[in-house]
Amino acid sequence: MIDQVFHDEWGRVLASLVGLLGDFDLAEEVTQEAFAAAVERWPRDGMPRNPGAWLTTTARHRAIDRIRRDQVLATKLRLLVTPEAEEPMTARPAIPDERLELIFTCCHPALAVEAQVALTLRALGGLSTEDLGRAFLVPTETMKRRLTRAKTKIRTAGIPFRVPPDHVLPERLATVLRVIYLIFNQGYLGPDELGAEAVRLGRVLVALMPDEPEPAGLLALMLCHHARRAARTRGGDLVLLEDQDRALWDQAMIGEGRELVRRGLARPTRGPYAVQAAIAVLQTEEPVDWPQVVALYDELVILTGSPVVELNRAAAIASAGEPGRALDLVDGLDLDGYPYLHSTRADLLRRLGRTDEAVVSYRRALELVPSDPERRFLQRRIEGLGAG
Amino acid sequence: MQYALMIHLNPSATEAMSEEEGLALTEEYMALRSDPRCLDGASLAPVDAVSTVRVQDGDALVTDGPFADTKEVLGGYYVIEADDLDAAIEFAGRIPATRMGGAVEVWPVAFRRA
Numbered sequence: 001m002i003d004q005v006f007h008d009e010w011g012r013v014l015a016s017l018v019g020l021l022g023d024f025d026l027a028e029e030v031t032q033e034a035f036a037a038a039v040e041r042w043p044r045d046g047m048p049r050n051p052g053a054w055l056t057t058t059a060r061h062r063a064i065d066r067i068r069r070d071q072v073l074a075t076k077l078r079l080l081v082t083p084e085a086e087e088p089m090t091a092r093p094a095i096p097d098e099r100l101e102l103i104f105t106c107c108h109p110a111l112a113v114e115a116q117v118a119l120t121l122r123a124l125g126g127l128s129t130e131d132l133g134r135a136f137l138v139p140t141e142t143m144k145r146r147l148t149r150a151k152t153k154i155r156t157a158g159i160p161f162r163v164p165p166d167h168v169l170p171e172r173l174a175t176v177l178r179v180i181y182l183i184f185n186q187g188y189l190g191p192d193e194l195g196a197e198a199v200r201l202g203r204v205l206v207a208l209m210p211d212e213p214e215p216a217g218l219l220a221l222m223l224c225h226h227a228r229r230a231a232r233t234r235g236g237d238l239v240l241l242e243d244q245d246r247a248l249w250d251q252a253m254i255g256e257g258r259e260l261v262r263r264g265l266a267r268p269t270r271g272p273y274a275v276q277a278a279i280a281v282l283q284t285e286e287p288v289d290w291p292q293v294v295a296l297y298d299e300l301v302i303l304t305g306s307p308v309v310e311l312n313r314a315a316a317i318a319s320a321g322e323p324g325r326a327l328d329l330v331d332g333l334d335l336d337g338y339p340y341l342h343s344t345r346a347d348l349l350r351r352l353g354r355t356d357e358a359v360v361s362y363r364r365a366l367e368l369v370p371s372d373p374e375r376r377f378l379q380r381r382i383e384g385l386g387a388g
Numbered sequence: 389m390q391y392a393l394m395i396h397l398n399p400s401a402t403e404a405m406s407e408e409e410g411l412a413l414t415e416e417y418m419a420l421r422s423d424p425r426c427l428d429g430a431s432l433a434p435v436d437a438v439s440t441v442r443v444q445d446g447d448a449l450v451t452d453g454p455f456a457d458t459k460e461v462l463g464g465y466y467v468i469e470a471d472d473l474d475a476a477i478e479f480a481g482r483i484p485a486t487r488m489g490g491a492v493e494v495w496p497v498a499f500r501r502a
Contacts, residue, residue: 110473110494157496158389160472168474 006035009052010126011204016056018161019125021063024151029125030066034059045380065352099124100208101161105232107176115150116179117186122147124204125197135186143205173209177218177273180205184222195226206260213267216260217274224280226250238377241283250386254284272303290320308340309335315344323351337366343378350385358388390497396461397463397466398489399435414432418496420466425479428467435461460490466496 010018013034026241032057048054062341106119118136121127127135133143153159164172180201187194202219210214226230231244240246261281264274282289297313310333335341346361359382366378402410423428435454442449454461463485470476475492480492 108473110477156498157494158391158470158472158476160474162472162474282432 002039002047004335005047005051005332006038007126007200009055010035011099011102012052012097013055013059014126015098016096017059017063018102018105019096019098020060022161024123024154026063026066027059030059030062030263032056033062056320059283097208098161100163103155103176103205103208104163105159105161106173107179108170109152109175110157110159111150111153113152113179113182115146117182118143118146119150120179120201121183121194121197124201127197129350131193155253169383173212176205177214181218181222181273184225195222195229197224198222208285213264213269214271214273216264217277220257220260220264220277221273221280223253223260224277224284227253227257227284231372231375236376238373246286254281255324257281258284270299270303272300275300275303288319290316294320297350307335308338311335311338311341311344315347318351323348327352337368338371339365339374342368346381350381359385389476390467390500392495392497393466393468393476393480393483394462394493394495395418395464395466395483395485396460396491396493397485398460401475401488401490407429417464419480420482423468423479425468425470426466427469429465431464432462444478467500 010031011217014027016030018024021027030143037058038051038055038063102123103120106123107116111119114136118132121135122129129144129147130140132147133140136143138146163169180198183194183201184198187196187198199219199222202215202222205215206219210290219291223311227250228241228244228248230250231246231248232239257277258281261277262276264270264277267274270278275296277299279293282293282296293316294313297309297316300309301313311330314326314329314333317329327345330341333341342361342365346358346365349355349358349361360387362378362382365374366382369375369378402413405413417431420426436454438454440451440453440455442451466479466483468476468479470479473496476494480486480494483492486492
């Protein structure tokens with residue numbers, strides 16, 4: 001129970017303190033102290049009626065104590081001692097939700113992508129430096145330096161704590177969405193925790209920006225993939241979509257994704273995440289309407305101009321019954337270093353009965369894929385063609 | 389906050405310019421210098437005129453050319469007053485070099501005598 005509250009409230013409390021203090025480090029320290037105080041007191045005294053307000057008020061008091069002790073920061077004190085109700089925990093909090101400001105600060109394009117990712121998980125998700133190091137396969141010390149460097153840049157370069165104005169909002173929002181999707185994809189075959197965390201961040205963003213279509217699209221996309229996580233591997237081996245045990249899919253999560261996509265369809269224009277979400281929803285249906293999937297990929301190719309999207313479009317064309325045409329498209333793509341070009345190509349050749357060529361392409365993919373489950377999968381395919 | 393905007397030019401971008409185009413470009417740089425947020429600025433001579441100085445064992449070691457030998461060259465700078473990085477980025481984005489194959493570095497100023 002306390003764990004859940006902590007997870008939900010960390011970002012909110014920290015955001016409020018960053019907004020108040022304008023100092024990321026101090027805000028983080030006093031937020032941590034407030035949470036430590038809660039761990040000590042709540043089991044003894046019972047949970048306060050409004051845990052978030054309790055934590056925020058406690059963190060603010062800690063900040064006042066700190067600043068009183070440090071006369072150099074005396075100017076900040078004036079900001080803090082604005083009159084407040086004696087017992088602010090009893091009423092609904094007048095504390096504004098500043099998590100959106102915090103998200104845009106953490107995902108500011110002046111920060112390196114890996115710093116954006118780490119800082120967002122730390123600030124909004126409350127993940128510890130140790131957790132982050134484990135998730136991104138770097139020593140804790142390296143992760144600590146990464147976070148410190150990012151926070152120093154926020155301070156010295158004057159990165160604002162603000163939702164960007166309209167004229168830059170689309171590109172800034174795109175950065176935020178990319179960060180959340182990167183977190184999700186890191187969790188796709190890696191630690192499950194990150195996938196769940198990305199979904200949680202997606203929900204927060206949708207709640208804070210209910211009128212923006214792309215956050216809803218991203219959330220729907222992540223939900224549809226996350227819903228299938230239990231079916232994606234069997235005994236550590238990769239299971240393709242069409243071979244997955246559907247009983248293992250989280251139907252409630254898929255339903256939520258479908259509902260988000262349905263609402264998004266009512267909008268006049270769609271962004272790339274909304275289109276990908278629509279594709280993901282179609283792929284959870286039985287049978288899959290492949291011509292419709294291809295039509296959505298057509299739209300996505302126009303929106304993104306990405307050769308990887310063109311590759312996925314070709315795979316959909318093959319599933320729609322035209323492997324020959326798909327192969328022609330794949331051979332026109334300039335993606336030689338991309339493992340899934342070769343695995344897709346191999347798959348098409350296999351379906352077309354061109355076994356020898358298929359084996360060559362599977363072997364090329366085998367050299368390039370990054371994970372063991374994928375290598376084992378390709379190895380089985382090669383053996384299946386009698387060429388082990 | 390104050391920011392130094394270091395303007396890196398791609399010299400080939402202006403080589404083929406007519407006199408009129410060159411004048412219009414200068415006007416644009418002058419207009420930015422006249423912006424009330426702009427505290428200081430300078431246009432620098434072409435890279436052929438640059439020397440680099442190091443001191444080794446007490447002796448000045450002078451070499452021809454800039455410190456970093458790159459295709460882009462430092463063509464000038466502005467020092468501006470801006471509320472935050474986003475405001476500085478907005479100003480930097482209006483500097484012509486950014487759309488002519490060059491780039492502008494945004495350096496927060498640590499100390500500067502008024």
